Amino acid sequence: MRKYFADHLIPTLYALIALAFLYTPIIVLMVMGFNESRYNTLPFSFSLKWYSALAQNEVLIHAAVNSFILALITALICVVLATMFVLGMKTLSRSMEGLFRSLIMMPMSIPWLILALSMLLLIRFIDMDKNMFFVVAGHVVISLPYAMLSLQARIQALDPALEEMSASLGASSLNTFRRITMPALAPAIVAGGFLAFMISFDNFAISYFLIPAGTSTLPIEIQSSIKFGFTPEINAISTVIIGVSLLCLAIVGLIMGSSIENMIGGKKK
Amino acid sequence: MANIKLENLTKRFGENTVVDRVNIEIPNGTLVSILGPSGCGKTTLLRMIAGFETPDEGSIFFDQDSVVNVPANKRNIGMVFQSYALFPHMTVEENVAYGLQQRKLSKEQIDARVMQVIHTVHMEEFRKRKPKQLSGGQQQRVALARALAISPRLLLLDECLSALDKKLRVEMQTELRKILEESKVTTFFVTHDQEEAMTLSDFIVVMNKGIVEQMGTPLEVYEKPKNKFVASFLGKANFFRREDGGNFAVRPEKIHLSAEEQNGARQEGIITFITYSGNITSYTIECKGDAVLCEKQNVQIRENLKKGQNVFLHWDKDSEIELADE
Numbered sequence: 001m002r003k004y005f006a007d008h009l010i011p012t013l014y015a016l017i018a019l020a021f022l023y024t025p026i027i028v029l030m031v032m033g034f035n036e037s038r039y040n041t042l043p044f045s046f047s048l049k050w051y052s053a054l055a056q057n058e059v060l061i062h063a064a065v066n067s068f069i070l071a072l073i074t075a076l077i078c079v080v081l082a083t084m085f086v087l088g089m090k091t092l093s094r095s096m097e098g099l100f101r102s103l104i105m106m107p108m109s110i111p112w113l114i115l116a117l118s119m120l121l122l123i124r125f126i127d128m129d130k131n132m133f134f135v136v137a138g139h140v141v142i143s144l145p146y147a148m149l150s151l152q153a154r155i156q157a158l159d160p161a162l163e164e165m166s167a168s169l170g171a172s173s174l175n176t177f178r179r180i181t182m183p184a185l186a187p188a189i190v191a192g193g194f195l196a197f198m199i200s201f202d203n204f205a206i207s208y209f210l211i212p213a214g215t216s217t218l219p220i221e222i223q224s225s226i227k228f229g230f231t232p233e234i235n236a237i238s239t240v241i242i243g244v245s246l247l248c249l250a251i252v253g254l255i256m257g258s259s260i261e262n263m264i265g266g267k268k269k
Numbered sequence: 270m271a272n273i274k275l276e277n278l279t280k281r282f283g284e285n286t287v288v289d290r291v292n293i294e295i296p297n298g299t300l301v302s303i304l305g306p307s308g309c310g311k312t313t314l315l316r317m318i319a320g321f322e323t324p325d326e327g328s329i330f331f332d333q334d335s336v337v338n339v340p341a342n343k344r345n346i347g348m349v350f351q352s353y354a355l356f357p358h359m360t361v362e363e364n365v366a367y368g369l370q371q372r373k374l375s376k377e378q379i380d381a382r383v384m385q386v387i388h389t390v391h392m393e394e395f396r397k398r399k400p401k402q403l404s405g406g407q408q409q410r411v412a413l414a415r416a417l418a419i420s421p422r423l424l425l426l427d428e429c430l431s432a433l434d435k436k437l438r439v440e441m442q443t444e445l446r447k448i449l450e451e452s453k454v455t456t457f458f459v460t461h462d463q464e465e466a467m468t469l470s471d472f473i474v475v476m477n478k479g480i481v482e483q484m485g486t487p488l489e490v491y492e493k494p495k496n497k498f499v500a501s502f503l504g505k506a507n508f509f510r511r512e513d514g515g516n517f518a519v520r521p522e523k524i525h526l527s528a529e530e531q532n533g534a535r536q537e538g539i540i541t542f543i544t545y546s547g548n549i550t551s552y553t554i555e556c557k558g559d560a561v562l563c564e565k566q567n568v569q570i571r572e573n574l575k576k577g578q579n580v581f582l583h584w585d586k587d588s589e590i591e592l593a594d595e
């Protein structure tokens with residue numbers, strides 16, 4: 001009995017506590033979005049009033065649309081750049097490739113706050129006004145490493161013999177790219193795009209430092225509403241975002257999963 | 270189909286000369302094995318012929334045309350790699366059709382040719398499958414069909430049977446030989462397996478350290494190897510030194526053993542090891558400090574020779590292979 005307790009109960013309990021620690025705040029946030037009370041207080045009484053208020057809240061919706069468009073543009077630019085980089089890096093020597101990769105990956109290890117600040121200082125230095133171009137550029141810098149991670153993993157698993165085989169069968173390099181390389185990279189491009197999208201959509205620091213006055217994104221709007229006292233509409237929109245993120249994650253998982261299976265099938269057992 | 274001629278073909282990677290002035294000429298429709306240990310330059314040689322590597326010196330001729338400056342996709346060469354490199358996102362049919370689609374052919378022509386080649390390799394019932402749903406031997410057939418579909422001037426097979434297990438490999442060797450004889454395509458077959466090279470080829474090119482040690486029919490290369498390397502890489506050999514300093518080799522199966530001294534015995538020694546392996550028995554005999562290997566076909570069960578016994582070794586003068594090494 002005592003052994004059972006030590007071997008099973010304690011690890012289970014430990015895992016439950018860890019999970020509770022991770023998820024309690026999120027669950028509270030989601031539940032309070034459905035609560036009548038304006039101040040996130042108990043007793044709980046179910047209501048959809050904050051969701052209908054959200055539907056009327058043009059500031060929040062406008063900010064969310066801004067964030068969505070910004071993230072979409074960022075993701076598109078990131079996947080195009082990342083695809084070009086991983087393909088181009090194959091032609092470099094090993095040491096040059098390593099150097100190049102570190103340079104692109106560096107923004108992952110520099111705090112976003114510092115990056116944002118340095119970008120702001122640069123804009124000041126070249127004496128320009130803040131504009132959306134800089135915001136997009138900043139978002140691309142921080143999202144690109146994530147798109148690269150996804151594509152690099154894929155291209156390293158890609159058998160170089162496939163492209164050679166395509167050439168020996170008479171395909172031009174354009175046809176090889178179109179019919180062999182792209183289909184092999186496609187799942188990683190989609191997955192990398194989703195990752196870049198989520199990083200950009202979520203980003204506060206870069207947007208806050210670089211965005212021109214009068215424009216805002218959802219993270220900025222949420223931050224400012226906390227400053228001035230917020231209603232559970234914020235809970236409602238957060239819940240929506242969590243839902244969308246989970247959906248994205250599920251899609252990425254599905255695509256990556258099937259692509260890994262495809263790769264194994266292409267190689268000898 | 271074409272005569273293939275390699276002239277002074279040389280490839281260096283930095284300081285390393287990987288392929289060193291290789292001259293080979295092979296007639297139309299023959300199957301040539303390039304045999305050598307790993308790192309001997311055989312794969313680099315193949316990659317130069319295919320157009321994936323540019324030679325530093327020398328030329329490659331298909332009939333009268335020099336192809337050194339022709340890109341890989343214009344050389345019309347069929348290839349089969351050790352990894353098969355089947356396109357994972359395409360079905361068997363699509364894989365085989367790929368090369369034909371790169372040429373200006375009608376859909377009907379392509380379909381007809383695909384069916385024909387798939388039939389040749391007996392893969393009709395699997396034509397809608399993806400590569401990962403096939404066994405190793407089946408993938409091998411598809412890879413071969415894909416290479417043959419484009420009616421190549423030359424077929425290059427790079428260790429393409431090595432990934433199969435032994436039984437399947439022997440089966441595929443026979444089948445490959447049959448298919449290639451039917452299609453009459455000139456073929457280069459790179460391998461490190463000497464048995465495979467002997468079974469499949471009209472000619473064998475033995476390579477070592479970037480140079481061609483010897484080229485000839487399997488019979489010539491086995492019976493008359495030029496030097497120690499060829500003699501020991503292709504089959505087994507015992508090496509002896511003459512009093513005048515020359516070297517010669519004798520194949521183990523050409524040595525006769527007898528317990529009593531007879532006229533003309535060439536060596537005398539003691540049996541130190543006996544291995545019975547069904548069809549043959551191998552004896553290791555110690556002669557003046559050298560180990561000599563002797564193999565006997567077990568036509569009758571012979572138990573008269575025992576370990577530790579003194580024996581006399583005989584062989585015909587004709588069985589002595591003169592070697593070029595000093």
